Amino acid sequence: MTSEPLQTDTRERDAIDALSDSTSEASLRRSVERSEQIWDDLAEHPDRYRMLTGDRPTGHLHLGHYFGSLRNRVALQDQGVDTWVLIADYQVITDRDTVDSIQERVFSLLTDYLAVGIDPARTTIFAHSQVPSLNQLVLPFLSLVTDSELRRNPTVKAEQEATGGRPMTGLMLTYPVHQAADILFCKANVVPVGKDQLPHLEQTRVVARRFDERYGRAGEGTTPVFPAPDALLSEVPNLLGTDGQKMSKSRGNVIELRMSADETARAIKKAVTDADRHITYDPTGRPEVSNLVLLASLTTGRDPEAIAEEIGDGGSGTLKRVVTEAVNEHLAPVRARRAELEADPAELRRVLAEGNAHANEVAEATLDEVREAMQMVYA
Template sequence: MNTKNLTQPKQDIVLTGDRTTGKLHLGHYVGSLKSRVRLQHQYETYIMLADVQALTTHFNNPGLLAESVRQVALDYLSVGIDPEHATIFVQSMIPEIAELTCIYSMFVTVSSLRHNPTVKHEAQERGYEDLYYGFLGYPVSQTADITFCKATLVPAGEDQIPHIEQARRIVRRFNELYAPVLVEPQILVGERLEGLDGGSKMSKSLGNAICLDASPEDVRTQIRRAKTDPARIHKTDPGHPEVCTIYGYHCIFRKEDSGNIRERCQQGSIGCAACKAKVTEAIEEVLEPIRERRELYRHRTRDIDDILMTGTARARKAARQTMGEVREAMGIDYFTGPSAD
């Protein structure tokens, strides 16, 4: 076994991204995008357009990916991701990620993947009885995403915790088998935003989301329809904030006043309509600057393409470096390693 200790990051490196299956929404903003905007000024940051992973659930609709790559890139720029500070890249254009996925899959058991709670939950949610290889191996692919640039920090939602734990196990196993080349990542868990239906987290596929490009009227309409306390029939009935989707939004978008809202709801001194109006106003404060930045970029498709090409080239450089170290650690650098001399 090669015991050479290869170069490790001198500071934290951030890797995060989204599957390109459509527009991003407020759940993405609360769970991860907001953190990315802050972290890009503190650490080296890679943000991935995960088009390959989008195929795990949309392999029969590749046209959606082609439409969504630029759409999600536009969402990134709209929320404040700065290509001067963050590397935005396209997953499928980094072949080293696929190579790492293949290598890791050789020593990851099917049992460990089947027992991943996030994989199990999504499979049940989508009604999958017989799992596709790519869907089951999603955590392996995600580990390759994280490790190609030796990322140490991964901003993500709490549902990603099992994936990051699996990534850490894969990294440890590789380092034990070959050499201490890879770095164990840590997750930075963002807040969780309930969907408008109150049944689960906000999700594109469940149709319970407010997209980041929603108009003011769309936001008002969607919030008006959002689920509240089903036991509250009249405005003066005492409410139960803990079961109300809108109260959860107060806790995220109006933290400073959430305690007051909770008390007034329990006392029956504020109605659901007024409560929803306050949340709508707070969400508009978040979305208005996003809309303004979107308008600046909306027709600059060539500029967006240039940003993606430049970011992808930068990510590819990091990927080649890591892949070279991985091959050296495994002793499969046939024509460049010591055995080639």
């Protein structure tokens, strides 16, 4: 097989350009429609799906993570979906100079995962840096993308704009390819993402298609080495931080899952509200007050309008008391389980070691397939 220049067909170029610029309503609509089809099929045939998702251990998980993704992971696991959760420790160094406290944060993530109900008997939990064959896939995948495609990726563009003239690392530039390796090494066919993350997934789909087209496994009647994964979109509650700004670990405006009941009460007591004593649920006109009402709704399962009406003229003091009680009651079993896990670090190490071992088995088998397709088997 002779080497050919990398070609980008019109479909791929349009998909990447449209999604990276967030201008293609048609592309977004197709992604939404496909996601809805998957949700419907998943309810009947969960065994058809392997899902990969994960987090960077740059801090401790908080209520935004819990309501935005963790609960959904547990629900999919419980439905019978083959679930894989990545602790992306290598990705910490894409935009950071140090890895201070990374070991503590990796085990903190793992503790939170198990405390909220992720079951290592049904979900593979593994760390990026412990799966060499996964990371080796990055090399052939890099040959399948162009420099301009990578620079058009929204995350890469945002990082480039935020550097203030500081050179961007090669790892940051190739971040979308590393993500492709994360997804494709285990042949995940669904990935939970928000709409703003669709360009990353489209880049992964392009890598999967190009690999099979270039190395001869995409012909009629053949099975491709890599499935092209689909986005699994879901509505994520728009929770703000306690200061009324975007929830962010770096802002210090979050309620972490590891906080005690008293620490949670103090954080909510300092939450920003407004001068109107009458409590209403109006996310547009009263975002800070409505954010607290939403938090009470999410933790009790009650309608936010009903909660606001019930508090009425009780003011922000009553609102914060209601929210504090709701959050602490909801998180009580999570905190109890977390305390048990923290008291048994050997169990945490065992769970991660088993997950890493399983991920390595799968990654090595995938790498063998890749070498065979590339005619790089020499023994």
